[in-house]
Amino acid sequence: MAPVSPSDLSCFSRDYSEAREKFMTAARKASQHIPDIHVTSYAHPCSGPQLEPLATDTVWIGPHNAPSVLVLLSATHGVEGFSGSAAQTDFLSHPDALPEAVAVLIIHAINPHGFAWLRRVTEDGVDLNRNWLDFSLPLSEHNSGYDELADAIVPPALDAVTLKLCDAHLSTYRTAHGDIAYEKAVSAGQFKHPTGLFYGGTAPTWSRLTCERIISDFKLAERQRVALIDFHTGIGPFGYGEPICDHPPGSTGVKLARQWYGDLVTEPALGTSISVAKFGLSDYGWQALIGEPLVFIALEFGTYPFDEMMQALRADHWLHAQSQIDWQTDQTQKIKQAIRKHFYPATTDWQSMVLERSRQCITQALAGCGATLSDNFDL
Numbered sequence: 001m002a003p004v005s006p007s008d009l010s011c012f013s014r015d016y017s018e019a020r021e022k023f024m025t026a027a028r029k030a031s032q033h034i035p036d037i038h039v040t041s042y043a044h045p046c047s048g049p050q051l052e053p054l055a056t057d058t059v060w061i062g063p064h065n066a067p068s069v070l071v072l073l074s075a076t077h078g079v080e081g082f083s084g085s086a087a088q089t090d091f092l093s094h095p096d097a098l099p100e101a102v103a104v105l106i107i108h109a110i111n112p113h114g115f116a117w118l119r120r121v122t123e124d125g126v127d128l129n130r131n132w133l134d135f136s137l138p139l140s141e142h143n144s145g146y147d148e149l150a151d152a153i154v155p156p157a158l159d160a161v162t163l164k165l166c167d168a169h170l171s172t173y174r175t176a177h178g179d180i181a182y183e184k185a186v187s188a189g190q191f192k193h194p195t196g197l198f199y200g201g202t203a204p205t206w207s208r209l210t211c212e213r214i215i216s217d218f219k220l221a222e223r224q225r226v227a228l229i230d231f232h233t234g235i236g237p238f239g240y241g242e243p244i245c246d247h248p249p250g251s252t253g254v255k256l257a258r259q260w261y262g263d264l265v266t267e268p269a270l271g272t273s274i275s276v277a278k279f280g281l282s283d284y285g286w287q288a289l290i291g292e293p294l295v296f297i298a299l300e301f302g303t304y305p306f307d308e309m310m311q312a313l314r315a316d317h318w319l320h321a322q323s324q325i326d327w328q329t330d331q332t333q334k335i336k337q338a339i340r341k342h343f344y345p346a347t348t349d350w351q352s353m354v355l356e357r358s359r360q361c362i363t364q365a366l367a368g369c370g371a372t373l374s375d376n377f378d379l
């Protein structure tokens with residue numbers, strides 16, 4: 001694994017369009033050296049704030065019938081896509097030979113609308129990472145804590161007096177119930193407040209349906225092993241990449257994750273992660289479709305404190321709860337700069353840490369995918 005040089009940081013971008021262009025250019029260049037490379041794009045029905053087209057772009061590298069596939073997934077949470085996109089473009093820019101019988105599927109911007117509009121959520125305000133429920137059944141997930149806090153989480157206005165009252169309501173709850181219960185109430189997911197934070201929706205989003213289509217198009221459910229790295233940002237220590245595994249405790253998937261990525265792997269279900277346990281995660285959806293062969297981690301890069309994330313998200317959700325959004329106004333731009341900074345601190349130290357850790361985890365995942373199945377099950 002080569003050390004990160006300053007010129008490597010050019011894989012980071014200022015916005016979705018630039019990220020897409022860099023990714024597609026890197027794919028074109030890689031195709032000059034690699035014979036087994038195929039690009040497939042899935043057009044999104046909406047456009048970005050500058051009327052730019054949106055799409056989820058995929059690159060497949062390696063044999064079509066590879067028994068093991070490593071999937072690199074970016075922008076599940078739109079605005080968090082800067083790090084994952086950079087890691088993907090960096091990977092394409094330094095093509096090494098893959099282990100035998102391994103292919104790589106890169107999914108660039110699974111939530112392109114959120115990436116372009118600098119939001120965590122999709123075009124319908126849904127958190128894709130809370131959207132993987134079976135909506136044909138009555139919802140069993142309840143979050144009464146969010147219900148209690150909903151009007152304070154997304155304030156009716158952003159003036160200082162209103163915010164102070166809302167903050168006091170949140171503080172009272174936090175003091176009464178503790179930090180973990182507060183974080184669960186706020187971020188575990190909710191299904192009743194469409195303009196609220198961490199809203200799981202009432203039906204599969206375009207991004208989820210596109211994921212399902214990609215799983216089908218690339219026959220991922222037929223593989224013997226599918227490793228997935230889902231890139232996220234926004235919680236944890238600045239620049240640190242925490243591999244979070246939401247497979248059931250003690251399952252093969254979590255044992256393999258620990259074998260491949262080491263003891264740094266954390267499990268929200270056991271309370272060892274910076275992340276609390278949540279409803280409707282992508283991990284659960286992929287598990288339901290792929291089963292035992294799946295080894296899914298969310299690679300979460302820390303930025304700034306949780307409370308700062310909350311401020312940025314609350315303002316963004318307030319903005320999008322208004323009937324119309326003028327992208328050019330000072331207020332919109334101020335809110336968007338704040339959310340972008342929280343999820344993408346575009347400083348060279350943060351970028352270097354992200355790239356180095358991404359390369360490390362991708363190398364570990366490829367080695368895990370390349371190991372024979374008997375090696376993998378020697379747990």
Ligand SMILES: [Zn+2]
Binds near residue numbers: 077232233234
């Ligand atoms: Zn995220």
